[in-house]
Amino acid sequence: xxxxxxxxxxxxFLALHEAPRLLILPCAWDSVSAMLFExxxxxxxxxxxxxVSSTLGYSDGQRMRLEENMAVVRRIVRQTNLPVSAxxxxxxxxTTEGVVRSARAVLEAGAVGLNLEDSTGDSSNPLFEVxxxxxxxxxxxxxxSSQGVHLVIxxxxxxxxxxxxxxxxxxxxxxxxxNAYRNAGADxxxxxxxxxxxxxxxxxxxxxxEAPLNIIAGENTxxxxxxxxxxxxxxxxxxxxxxxxxxxxxxxxxxxxVQGTYKLMTKDALSYAEVNAxxxxxxxxxxxxxxxxxx
Amino acid sequence: xxxxxxxxxxxxFLALHEAPRLLILPCAWDSVSAMLFExxxxxxxxxxxxxVSSTLGYSDGQRMRLEENMAVVRRIVRQTNLPVSAxxxxxxxxTTEGVVRSARAVLEAGAVGLNLEDSTGDSSNPLFEVxxxxxxxxxxxxxxSSQGVHLVIxxxxxxxxxxxxxxxxxxxxxxxxxNAYRNAGADxxxxxxxxxxxxxxxxxxxxxxEAPLNIIAGENTxxxxxxxxxxxxxxxxxxxxxxxxxxxxxxxxxxxxVQGTYKLMTKDALSYAEVNAxxxxxxxxxxxxxxxxxx
Numbered sequence: 001x002x003x004x005x006x007x008x009x010x011x012x013f014l015a016l017h018e019a020p021r022l023l024i025l026p027c028a029w030d031s032v033s034a035m036l037f038e039x040x041x042x043x044x045x046x047x048x049x050x051x052v053s054s055t056l057g058y059s060d061g062q063r064m065r066l067e068e069n070m071a072v073v074r075r076i077v078r079q080t081n082l083p084v085s086a087x088x089x090x091x092x093x094x095t096t097e098g099v100v101r102s103a104r105a106v107l108e109a110g111a112v113g114l115n116l117e118d119s120t121g122d123s124s125n126p127l128f129e130v131x132x133x134x135x136x137x138x139x140x141x142x143x144x145s146s147q148g149v150h151l152v153i154x155x156x157x158x159x160x161x162x163x164x165x166x167x168x169x170x171x172x173x174x175x176x177x178x179n180a181y182r183n184a185g186a187d188x189x190x191x192x193x194x195x196x197x198x199x200x201x202x203x204x205x206x207x208x209x210e211a212p213l214n215i216i217a218g219e220n221t222x223x224x225x226x227x228x229x230x231x232x233x234x235x236x237x238x239x240x241x242x243x244x245x246x247x248x249x250x251x252x253x254x255x256x257x258v259q260g261t262y263k264l265m266t267k268d269a270l271s272y273a274e275v276n277a278x279x280x281x282x283x284x285x286x287x288x289x290x291x292x293x294x295x
Numbered sequence: 296x297x298x299x300x301x302x303x304x305x306x307x308f309l310a311l312h313e314a315p316r317l318l319i320l321p322c323a324w325d326s327v328s329a330m331l332f333e334x335x336x337x338x339x340x341x342x343x344x345x346x347v348s349s350t351l352g353y354s355d356g357q358r359m360r361l362e363e364n365m366a367v368v369r370r371i372v373r374q375t376n377l378p379v380s381a382x383x384x385x386x387x388x389x390t391t392e393g394v395v396r397s398a399r400a401v402l403e404a405g406a407v408g409l410n411l412e413d414s415t416g417d418s419s420n421p422l423f424e425v426x427x428x429x430x431x432x433x434x435x436x437x438x439x440s441s442q443g444v445h446l447v448i449x450x451x452x453x454x455x456x457x458x459x460x461x462x463x464x465x466x467x468x469x470x471x472x473x474n475a476y477r478n479a480g481a482d483x484x485x486x487x488x489x490x491x492x493x494x495x496x497x498x499x500x501x502x503x504x505e506a507p508l509n510i511i512a513g514e515n516t517x518x519x520x521x522x523x524x525x526x527x528x529x530x531x532x533x534x535x536x537x538x539x540x541x542x543x544x545x546x547x548x549x550x551x552x553v554q555g556t557y558k559l560m561t562k563d564a565l566s567y568a569e570v571n572a573x574x575x576x577x578x579x580x581x582x583x584x585x586x587x588x589x590x
Contacts, residue, residue: 024551030325031352036541040548050567055350057326057370059571075352217557224555237560241547244564245540246331252536253335256319260519262512265532269539272345276354 001077001110006149010112013044013083013152016234017188017212022227023234025085025214029055029242034076034084035278045080046115047073049087050239060239061121066092066102070109077110079279085113085152090121090128096139103140103151113152115190116140118177119161126162130177134184141185154214154234155186160193171201175208182211188234190214196221199230206231216240296372296405301444305407308339308378308447311529312483312507317522318529320380320509324350324537329371329379330573340375341410342368344382345534355534356416361387361397365404372405374574380408380447385416385423391434398435398446408447410485411435413472414456421457425472429479436480449509449529450481455488466496470503477506483529485509491516494525501526511535 016023026042028034029051037045050060052072058064066088073086086106091099099116106114116136118128137153144151159174178189189211191197196218197205205213212233215221218240227235252265311318321337323329324346332340345355347367353359361383368381381401386394394411401409411431413423432448439446454469473484484506486492491513492500500508507528510516513535522530547559 026548026551030350032349032541033544035352036544037548040545041552042548050571054327054570054574055325057330057374057574059574060567061571063574079352217551217560219558219561221557224551235551237547237551237557239567239570240557240560240564241544243567243570244547244560244562245544246327246565246570247563248543249328249331249536249540250335250565252532252539253321253332253337256321256512256519256530256532257335257337262516262532262535263514265512265535265539266514267539268542269535270541270545272355272534272538275349275534275538275541276345276356279349279352279354279358 003148006107006110006112006147009083010150010152013085013112014150014187016043016083017152018233020228022224022232024217024224025234025236026241027051027087027237027239028076029239030072031075031079032275032278033242034080038080038082039278042082044083044085044113045076046085046113046236047076047087048237048239048242049089049115051242052087054239054242062089062092066105070105073106073109073111083113083152084111085115085154086111087115089115090117090119091136096132096135099136100139100143104143107144107147107149107151112149113154114140115154115156117156117158119158127158127177130180133177134180137181137184137186152188153186154188154190155181156190156192156214157181158192160191160197171204171208174205178205178209178211178213182209186211188212188214190234190236192216192238199226202227202232203230298443301402301405301407301442304378305445305447308380308407309445309482311338311378312447313528315523317519317527319519320529320531321536322346322382322532322534323371324534325367326370326374327570327573328537329375333375333377334573337377339378339380339408340371341380341408341531342371342382343532343534343537344384344410346537347382349534349537357384357387361400365400368401368404368406378408378447379406380410380449381406382410384410385412385414386431391427391430394431395434395438399438402439402442402444402446407444408449409435410449410451412451412453412485414453422453422472425475428472429475432476432479432481447483448481449483449485450476451485451487451509452476453487455486455492466499466503469500473500473504473506473508477504481506483507483509485529485531487511487533494521497522497527498525 025046026037027046027048053060091102093099157177214234216238320341321332322341322343348355386397388394452472509529
């Protein structure tokens with residue numbers, strides 16, 4: 001993608017974090033989910049590593065390769081006009097240089113934001129030390145700035161996913177980490193929880209963090225208007241819509257296999273024509289082809 | 296995949312067409328939908344070109360490349376123990392040699408069945424002439440036999456999708472084509488319709504076709520027990536479950552964007568742990584990696 005377009009999209013995406021309105025960021029797992037979210041009026045598209053991993057046949061947690069993840073991101077970018085932010089888990093590398101290489105691949109794929117998490121994947125020592133993360137953030141910011149793009153760095157701290165850290169100390173740890181990440185150059189701090197963060201915790205995070213706050217939507221999350229009033233900046237979906245969709249596919253399969261009928265698969269379904277119209281048509285590839293992996 | 300395993304899976308898949316029980320063949324669009332169908336007890340997995348195309352960012356109708364399609368098939372085969380049948384549309388080629396190359400790619404991807412359709416993609420001349428199709432079938436059968444594998448060839452005739460051919464002549468045309476395809480070496484004849492085939496048409500097809508019949512499931516399709524009694528061999532889903540799932544994702548997006556709440560995305564959703572457990576775990580790729588495109 002042209003660097004001017006990257007700059008423009010990155011700036012537009014960053015501005016959505018600074019607006020008084022909550023940025024509702026759906027997380028896509030493939031091109032068709034991304035286009036659906038665009039058609040519904042979303043202003044930007046994130047990705048979900050858990051979702052993307054499973055479509056590719058991997059469990060979540062850095063089992064897919066960076067290149068596989070970026071191929072999905074590139075396909076999404078190819079179709080949508082919206083800014084795209086890529087979930088790159090913990091950066092697919094052990095070194096700062098390796099994580100920067102992954103962040104560079106995000107820009108090369110045409111995305112203008114990334115999610116980077118501080119989980120190590122090692123349950124005996126679940127979070128990277130703060131200086132490891134701040135080094136990574138600083139180095140990613142330098143790399144992107146050298147290209148003239150304000151890559152939107154969403155730094156995810158997994159403090160609330162760690163069973164070791166509990167209660168008030170968990171909140172303190174998240175705030176300490178979030179502010180260190182912000183000082184190193186992160187644009188937004190993402191604090192996911194196993195369940196849904198309660199209103200008091202969200203308020204405490206907004207008050208104590210010097211950065212825009214990103215939380216994940218769930219049934220017990222306060223509604224959009226309340227989150228806006230509380231000062232939350234970004235609300236993302238994670239893999240939840242995808243897993244809800246899978247649950248419907250399961251009901252459809254069971255209806256056919258157990259009851260022997262097929263009502264659910266056509267009930268309210270989108271039409272073939274509608275879905276097809278979301279994508280470029282052009283010639284079929286038996287006469288020259290539009291399909292290509294890398295454009 | 297080992298040729299002995301291909302032979303074994305192909306034979307098992309073929310036998311499912313000859314059993315008195317209806318083969319209910321779900322059509323997957325990625326690895327996670329394929330694994331869901333396996334976990335629900337399906338005995339084989341098909342793919343849907345419309346579904347796969349859209350996940351990759353293309354409209355249906357040979358816009359994706361063969362290699363992109365086969366990459367998805369290979370990923371599905373890697374995870375499932377079930378026989379897999381690949382939808383290769385009209386074979387991604389204008390020549391018999393080209394279509395055989397595509398069928399060879401199906402076996403190389405580890406699938407043991409394929410769907411080939413007689414649509415040209417040209418509305419002024421929508422169906423290939425019968426001899427073109429029978430040449431292709433004969434040549435595919437020869438290629439597979441030379442490898443010692445009874446590739447299950449499901450030949451789709453799109454007579455009922457053509458608005459030009461109507462009424463009884465449409466039925467006659469489908470039967471004539473189906474029987475010619477069977478004589479050339481097809482194992483099963485697939486007759487999709489825009490809507491759902493009615494009971495009389497299904498019965499007439501079963502009676503007149505000398506091949507097992509594959510139809511597509513829809514809300515007006517007779518239930519499984521009736522189809523079995525009528526002698527239908529195979530019932531596939533096409534892209535319908537996927538489009539039903541997309542409709543739910545749309546409702547989820549609208550709930551967040553319009554109502555400002557997020558109940559639907561967690562209601563009845565599969566858990567993160569359940570979906571992850573469907574896939575190999577193994578080491579994360581920052582320490583050596585399990586992710587690879589082509590294994």
